[in-house]
Amino acid sequence: MIGPQDLGGRAGFGPVAPDPTDPLFHAEWERTVLGMTLACGSLGHWTLDESRHARECLSPQAYYGSTYYGIWLQALENLLLTHGEITAEELASGTVSAPPLRPERKMPVTAVASVLGTGAPVDRPASAPARFAPGDAVRTTATVSPGHTRLPSYARDKPGTVVAIHGCHVLPDTNAHAQGEQPQWLYAVEFPGHVLWGDTAEPGSSVLIDAWESYLGPI
Amino acid sequence: MHDHPHHDSPHHDHGPDNRLDPMEARTRALETLLVEKGLVDPATIEAIVQSCEERIGPRNGARVVAKAWVDPEFAEWLKQDATAAINSLGFAGRQSEHLAALFNDAETHHIIVCTLCSCYPWAVLGLPPSWYKSPPYRSRVVIEPRKVLAEFGVELPEEMRVRVWDSTSEMRYLVIPQRPANTEHLDEEALAALVTRDSMIGTGLVSLPGEAAQ
Numbered sequence: 001m002i003g004p005q006d007l008g009g010r011a012g013f014g015p016v017a018p019d020p021t022d023p024l025f026h027a028e029w030e031r032t033v034l035g036m037t038l039a040c041g042s043l044g045h046w047t048l049d050e051s052r053h054a055r056e057c058l059s060p061q062a063y064y065g066s067t068y069y070g071i072w073l074q075a076l077e078n079l080l081l082t083h084g085e086i087t088a089e090e091l092a093s094g095t096v097s098a099p100p101l102r103p104e105r106k107m108p109v110t111a112v113a114s115v116l117g118t119g120a121p122v123d124r125p126a127s128a129p130a131r132f133a134p135g136d137a138v139r140t141t142a143t144v145s146p147g148h149t150r151l152p153s154y155a156r157d158k159p160g161t162v163v164a165i166h167g168c169h170v171l172p173d174t175n176a177h178a179q180g181e182q183p184q185w186l187y188a189v190e191f192p193g194h195v196l197w198g199d200t201a202e203p204g205s206s207v208l209i210d211a212w213e214s215y216l217g218p219i
Numbered sequence: 220m221h222d223h224p225h226h227d228s229p230h231h232d233h234g235p236d237n238r239l240d241p242m243e244a245r246t247r248a249l250e251t252l253l254v255e256k257g258l259v260d261p262a263t264i265e266a267i268v269q270s271c272e273e274r275i276g277p278r279n280g281a282r283v284v285a286k287a288w289v290d291p292e293f294a295e296w297l298k299q300d301a302t303a304a305i306n307s308l309g310f311a312g313r314q315s316e317h318l319a320a321l322f323n324d325a326e327t328h329h330i331i332v333c334t335l336c337s338c339y340p341w342a343v344l345g346l347p348p349s350w351y352k353s354p355p356y357r358s359r360v361v362i363e364p365r366k367v368l369a370e371f372g373v374e375l376p377e378e379m380r381v382r383v384w385d386s387t388s389e390m391r392y393l394v395i396p397q398r399p400a401n402t403e404h405l406d407e408e409a410l411a412a413l414v415t416r417d418s419m420i421g422t423g424l425v426s427l428p429g430e431a432a433q
Contacts, residue, residue: 008357034268039260100257107259121316152385
């Protein structure tokens with residue numbers, strides 16, 4: 001789906017305004033939202049891909065009208081509601097009225113160092129050889145995914161060139177929807193600027209995306 | 220460049236009931252609910268944030284860059300297998316499980332972005348700055364990278380290729396900036412001190428103090 005998060009090439013957001021004094025957090029609640037989101041991940045109700053999808057499923061009004069951590073907070077509320085870990089009534093009242101589902105998976109403070117320090121690798125053994133090789137000409141799919149995808153709309157249905165094979169990685173398109181990891185070969189694909197943007201492109205520029213095998217077809 | 224309104228102080232001017240900022244209140248409400256249900260521990264939340272503030276940050280990336288500048292074997296390892304090379308320095312973990320290094324040279328300049336969210340190599344650069352996560356950078360850098368670089372005060376030679384890497388997978392990219400001229404006398408530590416966060420995103424260049432980067 002082409003959601004509000006799919007920003008590449010859009011206009012109207014103004015200058016970048018880099019501010020060297022900008023702090024990592026602008027308020028105490030932003031710190032809490034970051035920590036709470038990562039801590040709730042250990043409950044195991046959703047994958048990283050599903051949490052990204054929860055953010056892009058916010059309405060355009062909510063997405064564009066919210067700060068970064070505001071988006072995170074709304075998505076976290078929705079994930080907890082969807083998976084039944086909290087109820088709408090509890091969220092509205094602030095009072096506990098239903099038992100928790102997975103309190104045994106609460107992340108202990110002693111696990112923080114290893115959870116953050118190890119992360120969660122997404123490379124998997126391959127079940128078939130890679131279909132493409134560096135140098136191959138490919139075209140990205142024209143299909144607009146009905147759900148989560150990591151193919152940006154600016155790079156949909158465009159000819160490009162494979163420049164690297166990253167390995168075989170978990171497919172976000174299924175992993176975000178409880179349809180399993182279904183790992184696929186992942187490629188770096190390069191598109192010359194003029195292929196994406198026509199005459200608007202800056203000369204000598206190109207954009208690269210990481211594309212799973214099912215995003216690509218031969219030319 | 221411009222003033223951001225910050226809402227990080229208590230609003231003492233809001234009358235006798237001293238209301239919280241609405242986002243502060245909404246966050247506290249959810250946190251309280253989760254703590255009371257036994258699903259999160261406030262000490263865990265604090266430990267996560269502290270780790271993000273202290274364990275990771277651009278000084279880690281600067282060590283990788285400086286080592287690549289002085290140690291050709293390490294630079295080659297970084298090109299072939301950045302994940303293993305960077306892990307060997309003790310930098311690893313969440314949002315850096317799979318790494319690739321992009322070497323700037325006289326012909327090519329690399330820039331990283333995540334147009335779809337905010338993917339960023341945490342282990343070597345820390346949490347991303349606000350501008351990296353915000354719509355202006357995410358929307359524009361893929362279509363007009365040189366105009367965006369100009370807003371960072373960076374101008375590249377006209378003939379230089381500009382490659383913008385959109386982080387659409389769990390691969391995380393680290394730009395290895397060009398080593399500035401006249402730094403032969405500097406050791407690895409002194410070199411690392413020159414390396415800025417933005418130079419490892421590709422929105423900056425490395426220069427000696429007092430010299431314009433070019």
